[in-house]
Amino acid sequence: MQSTLLNAKDISRAISRISHEILERNQGAGNIALVGIRTRGVALSQRLRDKIKDIESLTVDHGVLDITLYRDDLTQGLQKPELKKTEILFGLENKHIVLCDDVLFTGRTIRAAIDALMDFGRPTSVQLAVLIDRGHRELPIRPDYVGKNIPTAKSKRIQVLLNEEDGEDKVVIQEHSN
Amino acid sequence: MLLSNQNILSTKELTKQDIEQILDTADSFKEISTRVIKKVPTLRGKTIINLFFEPSTRTRTSFEIAGKRLSADVINISGSSSSTTKGESLIDTARNLEAMNPDILVVRHKYSGAPALLSKFVDSPIINAGDGSHEHPSQALLDLLTIRSQKGELEGLKVAIVGDIRHSRVARSNIQAMQTMGIKVCVVGPPPLIPVEFKYLGVEVSHNLREAIKDVDVVMVLRIQLERQKQGLLSSLREYSNYFCLTQESLDKARNDILIIHPGPVNRGIEISLDVMESKHSLILNQVTNGVAIRMALFYLLLGEKNANPN
Amino acid sequence: MQTLIKDGHVIDPANKIDGSFDILINNGKIEAVLPKGKSSIGKIKDVKIIDAKDCVVAPGFCDMHVHFREPGHEYKETIETGSASAAAGGFSTVAVMPNTFPVNDNRSVTELIFSQAKKTSLVNIFPIGAITNGLKGETLSDMGELKESGCIGYSDDGKPVMNSELMRRALEYSRMFDLPCIQHSEILDLTLGGCMNEGIVSTELGLKGMPVEAEDIMVFRDICLLRKTGGRLHVAHISSGGAVDLVRQAKAKGLPVTCEVAPHHFTLTEEACRNYDTNAKMSPPLRTHKDIEMIKEGLRDGTIDIIATDHAPHDLADKQVEFDNACFGIVGLETALPLTFKLIDEKVITLQKAIDLLTQQPCRIFNLDKGTLGVGKDADIVVFNPNTKYIIDPQNFKSRSKNSPYKGWKVRGKVIHTFVAGNSVYSAPNI
Numbered sequence: 056m057q058s059t060l061l062n063a064k065d066i067s068r069a070i071s072r073i074s075h076e077i078l079e080r081n082q083g084a085g086n087i088a089l090v091g092i093r094t095r096g097v098a099l100s101q102r103l104r105d106k107i108k109d110i111e112s113l114t115v116d117h118g119v120l121d122i123t124l125y126r127d128d129l130t131q132g133l134q135k136p137e138l139k140k141t142e143i144l145f146g147l148e149n150k151h152i153v154l155c156d157d158v159l160f161t162g163r164t165i166r167a168a169i170d171a172l173m174d175f176g177r178p179t180s181v182q183l184a185v186l187i188d189r190g191h192r193e194l195p196i197r198p199d200y201v202g203k204n205i206p207t208a209k210s211k212r213i214q215v216l217l218n219e220e221d222g223e224d225k226v227v228i229q230e231h232s233n
Numbered sequence: 234m235l236l237s238n239q240n241i242l243s244t245k246e247l248t249k250q251d252i253e254q255i256l257d258t259a260d261s262f263k264e265i266s267t268r269v270i271k272k273v274p275t276l277r278g279k280t281i282i283n284l285f286f287e288p289s290t291r292t293r294t295s296f297e298i299a300g301k302r303l304s305a306d307v308i309n310i311s312g313s314s315s316s317t318t319k320g321e322s323l324i325d326t327a328r329n330l331e332a333m334n335p336d337i338l339v340v341r342h343k344y345s346g347a348p349a350l351l352s353k354f355v356d357s358p359i360i361n362a363g364d365g366s367h368e369h370p371s372q373a374l375l376d377l378l379t380i381r382s383q384k385g386e387l388e389g390l391k392v393a394i395v396g397d398i399r400h401s402r403v404a405r406s407n408i409q410a411m412q413t414m415g416i417k418v419c420v421v422g423p424p425p426l427i428p429v430e431f432k433y434l435g436v437e438v439s440h441n442l443r444e445a446i447k448d449v450d451v452v453m454v455l456r457i458q459l460e461r462q463k464q465g466l467l468s469s470l471r472e473y474s475n476y477f478c479l480t481q482e483s484l485d486k487a488r489n490d491i492l493i494i495h496p497g498p499v500n501r502g503i504e505i506s507l508d509v510m511e512s513k514h515s516l517i518l519n520q521v522t523n524g525v526a527i528r529m530a531l532f533y534l535l536l537g538e539k540n541a542n543p544n
Numbered sequence: 545m546q547t548l549i550k551d552g553h554v555i556d557p558a559n560k561i562d563g564s565f566d567i568l569i570n571n572g573k574i575e576a577v578l579p580k581g582k583s584s585i586g587k588i589k590d591v592k593i594i595d596a597k598d599c600v601v602a603p604g605f606c607d608m609h610v611h612f613r614e615p616g617h618e619y620k621e622t623i624e625t626g627s628a629s630a631a632a633g634g635f636s637t638v639a640v641m642p643n644t645f646p647v648n649d650n651r652s653v654t655e656l657i658f659s660q661a662k663k664t665s666l667v668n669i670f671p672i673g674a675i676t677n678g679l680k681g682e683t684l685s686d687m688g689e690l691k692e693s694g695c696i697g698y699s700d701d702g703k704p705v706m707n708s709e710l711m712r713r714a715l716e717y718s719r720m721f722d723l724p725c726i727q728h729s730e731i732l733d734l735t736l737g738g739c740m741n742e743g744i745v746s747t748e749l750g751l752k753g754m755p756v757e758a759e760d761i762m763v764f765r766d767i768c769l770l771r772k773t774g775g776r777l778h779v780a781h782i783s784s785g786g787a788v789d790l791v792r793q794a795k796a797k798g799l800p801v802t803c804e805v806a807p808h809h810f811t812l813t814e815e816a817c818r819n820y821d822t823n824a825k826m827s828p829p830l831r832t833h834k835d836i837e838m839i840k841e842g843l844r845d846g847t848i849d850i851i852a853t854d855h856a857p858h859d860l861a862d863k864q865v866e867f868d869n870a871c872f873g874i875v876g877l878e879t880a881l882p883l884t885f886k887l888i889d890e891k892v893i894t895l896q897k898a899i900d901l902l903t904q905q906p907c908r909i910f911n912l913d914k915g916t917l918g919v920g921k922d923a924d925i926v927v928f929n930p931n932t933k934y935i936i937d938p939q940n941f942k943s944r945s946k947n948s949p950y951k952g953w954k955v956r957g958k959v960i961h962t963f964v965a966g967n968s969v970y971s972a973p974n975i
Contacts, residue, residue, distance in 0.1 A: 121261070124273040124303075138261045138533070174270040245748075324864060344866035345750040346820030365868070367750030405750060430747035 056230040060205055060213075063224035066186065069202030070099070073184055074106035076200050081151050086179070088116035088147070092156045092168050093139055096120075098219040099186060100155035116150070118143035125167035147176035153200075157215040159185040162196035187226060189213050235534045240352050240359045243368040244410035252414060256378050258530035259523065265302055266525055276305035279336040279536060284327070285362070286312040286342045291497060292362050292372075295521070296339050299528035305336070323347060324354045331355045336536055340364070345402075358535045360528075366400045372496050373406035375527040377414060379520050380451055383492055388415035393439075393446050395421040395477060396455030396504055399428055399466070403455060403496045408436055421445040422477060425466040442476065443483050451492045454479050454505045470503055480506040484514075492516055545590055546570045547966060551580065552596025552927060556603055557900035558907075558916035567601060569923040572966035577917060596927050599960055600895070603915045604636025604667075604924035605902040607877065609701070609726075609780060609804060609852035612638075612669075614660060615653070616645025621857035621944045623657065624664035626877075629855070629943035631970035633877035634959040636924035637668040637907075637914050638855075642679070643702040649674035649685040654693040666969040667962075668914065668924070670696045675705055675714045675725060682707075684714060691721045696910045699726035701780055702827075704762055706732055711766060715775035724776040724802065724909060729762035729787065730754075730828065739868055741814040741829040749817065751867060754829050760786040767794045770801060778909060779803035781854045783828035785838025792847040802909050803842075804852040807876060807883035808949070810839050816949055822863045822870035823949040826856070840892045843901075850906045851898075853880050857945030875943045879936060881928060882955035889956075895930065923966040932958035 061069070081087050084107050091100030097119050104117050119142045154168055169181060186202040191209050205228075207213060212229040216222075236251045247255075265273055281300040285293050293309060300307035310330070327338065338359045340348040345365030352359045363369040381387055392411055398404045398420045411418050412435055419437040420427055432438055439445035446452050457477075461467045484491065493505070493514045501507050510517065547569040554565040554577065564580035612626035621629075623640075630638050640657065642648035648657065654671050661669035673690030675698045677683045687698060698718055704727060705711040711727070718725050735754040740746050742753025763779055767790060770777050782788060782803045794801045813832055816824035824830055842848040856873025863870050884898050893901070907915035914924060936953045938946035962970040 124265075124275040138258050140261050141264055170274065174268060174273065176269070322861070322865060342866070344868045346867045349820050350864075350866060365750050366752075402750060405748070428742075428747050428753075430744045433744045434748070 057227045058230070059225055059227050061203060061226035066202070066224045066226070069186060070102050070106055073200040073202065074103055074110060077103070077153055077182075077184065078107065078110060080182075080199070084111045084113045084115050086149060087151045087153060088118065088145060089153050089155060090118040090120050090143065090172065092154060092164065093119060093121045095215055095217055095220060096154070096156035098217045099157060099184070100153075101219070103153070103155060103184065116145040118145065120154075120168055120171055122164060122167040122171050125171045127163060127167065141171070143175050147172070147178040150178045151180045151182060152178040153182045153184050155184045157186050157217070158213055159183070159188045159196075159198050160191060162192045162194035165196050166194050186215055187213055239535070240348075240361075241370050241531055241535070242349050242352060242359065242361045244370045244373050244406045244413070245368070247370070247410065247413065249413050252374065252377065252410060255374055255527065255530050255534060256381060258534060259374075259378050259526040262526040262529040262533075263523070265529070266522065271302055272304055273302070274304045276300070276303040276532060276536060279305040280334065281305045281307045281337045281339065281532065282330055282335040283307060283309045283339045283362075284330065284341070285309065286323075286340075286347070287363070288312065289341055289363070291521070292341065295524040296360075296362060296528050299525050300532060302525070303529055303532055305532065323351065327351045327355050331357055337532060360531055360535070363402055365402065366405070367402050368406040368409075369402040370406050370410070371524070371527055371531060372403050373410040374531075375520055375524040376407055376453065376494055376496070377410060378523045378527055379494060379516050380492065382519070382523070383516065384450065387411075390451065391417045391419070391449040392451045392453060393419045393421050393449045394453045394455065395442060395445075395479065397426045397457050397461060398422055398431060398455070399426045400458070400461075401455050407453065408434055419445050419449065423467070423473070426461070442479070443486055446484070446491070447486045448488065449491065450488070451494060452479065452487075454493065454495045456496070456498065456500055457504050474503050478502070478504055478506060479509050481508055484509065494520055496520070545592065546575065547592045547594060547963075549594045549596050549601055549925065549927060552599045552601035554601045554917065555896055555899050556917040557896060558603065558904040559918055561917065562896060565601075567917065567925065569925075569963070569966045572923055574917055574919050574921050574923050576919060594927065594961060596960075598931065599927050599929045601925060601927050602899045603903040603917050604926045604962060604964065605634045605880070606637040606906040606912065606915050607635050607853050607855065607880070608639040608697075608850060608906045608910055609806070610638045610640055610855040610877065611643065611857065611873070612640045613857060614644065615656060619944075620859050620862070622664070623660045623669060625942065625944040626855070626857070627661075627665040627667045627669065628970075629875065629877045629941060631666045631962045631964070632942045632959060633879070634881050634926035634928055634962055635667060635877055636926065636962060636964045636969075637670065637912065639670045639672050639696060639910065641672055641699060641701045642674040643700075647674050647678050648672070648695075649677050649679070649690075651689050651693040654690060654695055658694060667964050670694070670910070670912070672697045672699050672701075672726065674698065675700045676710065679703055681705055681710060684710065684717060687718055687721055687723075691723055695723070696912065697724045697726050697778065699728070699780065701726060701728045704728045704730045704732065708765060708769065712769045712773055715769055715773040715777065719773070719775045722776070722911070724778040726778045726780050727762065727766050728780050729759045729766065731758040731761050734758035734761075738829075739825055739870075740817045741831050743814055743832060745814045745817055749820065751817070754827070756784045756786060756831060756835070759784040759828055760790065763787040763790045767791075767799060767801060770794070770799050775800070777801045781806045781809065781828060781852070782839065782842075782848065783809045783831050783835065785831075785835040788838050788842035788847055792842065792845070795847060802849040803847070804850045805839055805843065805848050806852060806854040807880050808874060810836055810843070811883050811886055812949060817867075820867045821949060822865070822867055823874060823947050825867060825870050825872055826854075826874060827872040840887070840890075843887065843893055849901070849909060851880065851884060851901045852906070853877055855943075857943055858947045859945060863947050874947050874949060875938075875941060875945055878941050878943065879948060879950050881959060882936070882957045883950070885930070885955065885957040923963055925961075925963040926959060927961040928957060928959045930957050932956060934958060
């Protein structure tokens with residue numbers, strides 16, 4: 056059984072708001088870059104980039120991060136590590152990097168992403184944008200931009216579906232996780 | 234399971250799916266070697282032992298760099314410094330090393346089947362880094378990666394392998410792996426260097442270099458060793474070169490986009506001429522780069538598998 | 545004290561006996577072979593009864609080709625452990641090859657073997673002397689002295705006599721003593737560095753092959769020499785179909801040539817070497833299906849005279865190594881009978897013929913007064929159950945070495961008792 060938490064319109068509004076917040080906080084798009092975490096963080100970061108272009112008429116740098124190699128559970132066999140390319144084709148120096156991911160949960164993915172990012176250079180700052188923050192942090196990490204806070208039981212499963220990957224836009228909660 | 238075997242002993246044991254996964258993974262790893270900080274923490278705390286009973290600089294270094302780029306601790310034990318020269322058997326040596334809990338053993342040995350023998354006595358995954366005249370699977374995989382990077386697809390290609398097929402572990406590994414991937418293989422060289430049994434392995438056999446490479450996509454040139462003359466398998470290197478050295482002239486009937494690979498080290502002017510080696514067709518240096526990526530992929534996939542079944 | 549082997553099916557090719565008989569043993573000799581039920585046991589006092597119901601009773605088997613490693617390599621096998629292995633395999637007589645350390649090329653080594661055998665052996669041991677001193681292929685051994693001290697043939701087995709001139713002289717000289725020269729047929733130039741049959745498997749495994757021509761050429765050379773020299777040539781462990789043909793042709797011309805086959809050469813092919821199993825490494829190497837078929841034809845038509853095991857014990861340390869470095873050979877005494885049953889099951893030969901190949905024929909070639917249940921002869925007897933099925937486990941072998949590729953094979957034909965000169969030297973457990 057599942058129920059919808061956000062529909063396509065909600066998602067679109069959230070992205071629009073986050074884009075404005077990013078621009079406001081960094082005083083324009085001049086020295087920011089967006090880095091999406093595979094898989095659904097990539098689509099989010101692309102939408103943010105497009106939105107920012109609409110607002111500022113400026114295309115910001117954009118990169119893709121695969122954090123598989125930085126995971127702390129890789130060798131615990133929790134899941135089949137499927138490796139994809141990391142593409143960061145710009146220098147990180149003097150940039151405010153906005154990491155983008157779909158759901159913020161334990162914080163371990165973001166820890167891995169920050170580590171990965173640091174291997175590419177030394178950004179001025181790293182910020183975090185997520186569509187959903189569902190709590191239950193296991194590391195001292197907090198998001199700078201949140202689409203929606205959704206407090207949930209730890210056992211439940213939140214699923215973000217995005218057009219680019221899944222053919223539709225919505226956020227659902229699985230009531231009975233297996 | 235990430236691969237169908239816990240050891241990489243031969244390409245014969247690899248399925249098409251295995252090979253595709255190894256090549257795809259290696260493709261992703263190539264990027265790491267271009268970073269300023271060429272290291273990811275993936276295999277932090279893992280120990281890889283390079284156990285080389287036969288001298289090798291290139292292959293050993295390639296495995297070593299691959300391990301280090303993934304943050305594993307890599308220890309090199311070479312034949313001369315190992316205890317096997319003091320009468321300790323191969324198995325004793327490996328068991329002693331295993332007692333130190335390595336996560337992977339990379340083994341190079343002058344005798345065919347030595348890594349297979351070890352695999353019966355140790356639990357750690359073993360990568361065969363070349364055994365006698367048997368196989369050298371990581372070399373074949375890096376050759377496939379090199380070809381795929383240029384051609385996009387492997388299926389349907391034609392490859393000629395030229396040289397000392399009889400003694401070549403690179404040829405055996407490539408024949409098996411290439412056939413698995415749908416590549417047609419032709420082996421080229423003088424009859425004493427191509428046992429008649431090769432035709433049962435499903436390859437074409439030719440003794441005429443120019444004709445054999447007329448319509449191939451890739452020509453792989455093997456190193457020829459001087460000692461074959463003493464064994465009566467060659468008349469002289471000079472005569473060998475006359476017939477089988479890959480020169481601009483011998484390429485006159487070949488396709489314009491022919492690719493040339495060589496597992497190295499190269500005897501310039503004997504099996505391949507200098508100008509061909511340095512021509513736009515030559516991918517010899519790409520092979521070296523791809524070698525690191527392939528070996529990173531093997532480490533990654535083998536250790537992923539090992540830990541996928543925790544007790 | 546007398547022994548009566550009762551209710552068995554007696555097969556004794558030497559005396560053309562094949563039926564239900566009881567055998568009475570007295571004082572180590574065969575006292576009588578009596579039709580079933582005719583023995584009046586009541587009258588005989590102090591008789592030990594051996595129940596041979598459901599079993600075949602035959603002359604003890606004779607293996608004319610074993611390596612017992614004593615003196616020199618006792619860690620692999622001794623005369624004592626080797627003889628126990630023979631007894632367990634149903635063999636009451638074996639001929640031991642001279643490639644010991646020191647080599648059996650003179651009277652003192654032959655005498656040492658006899659004295660050790662007297663002290664420790666369960667079965668009859670007959671030494672084979674070297675053809676050349678030290679097996680070096682340089683000078684002829686003192687063949688006369690070797691015969692006088694008890695050797696029953698000459699061989700450099702393990703190595704061939706490569707020098708054609710020397711082989712010619714060996715065949716000539718041995719005529720004086722009427723003993724066979726046993727050749728390990730291999731042209732060494734063709735097999736240098738080889739460790740298995742040259743063919744598709746060696747090509748795939750990247751192992752140096754030993755071409756079948758190396759055997760054929762040597763057999764052909766020796767047959768050519770034999771035409772000139774006379775003498776007696778015995779071709780050891782024939783493994784090549786081509787060599788079987790050569791022997792057949794030579795026999796047809798009336799040349800005094802005989803040959804033997806080892807059970808592994810009619811049960812296994814080069815495929816057994818896959819996975820680099822060193823227990824499949826032997827010399828001559830395991831060949832192909834075609835060779836096996838031609839060997840079977842040779843057994844059928846009598847070209848192949850005897851079955852001999854080439855029992856070659858090797859310690860784990862000599863086998864648990866790289867294929868190239870492993871020693872050649874396998875232990876064979878305790879698997880010979882069940883493997884021979886494979887021939888019977890495939891209708892290649894009959895049980896009677898199989899027993900002939902293991903008893904009367906070897907004794908004929910080597911002039912031994914053995915391999916028979918004739919009245920008055922030594923009571924060397926084997927009792928085996930042809931229908932007992934079991935799984936081969938080398939760990940149960942009596943041999944000191946366990947190097948056998950037959951682990952796990954499901955077979956039939958189990959030795960129940962072996963007697964040497966009337967004494968029980970082996971009884972199967974749980975009997």
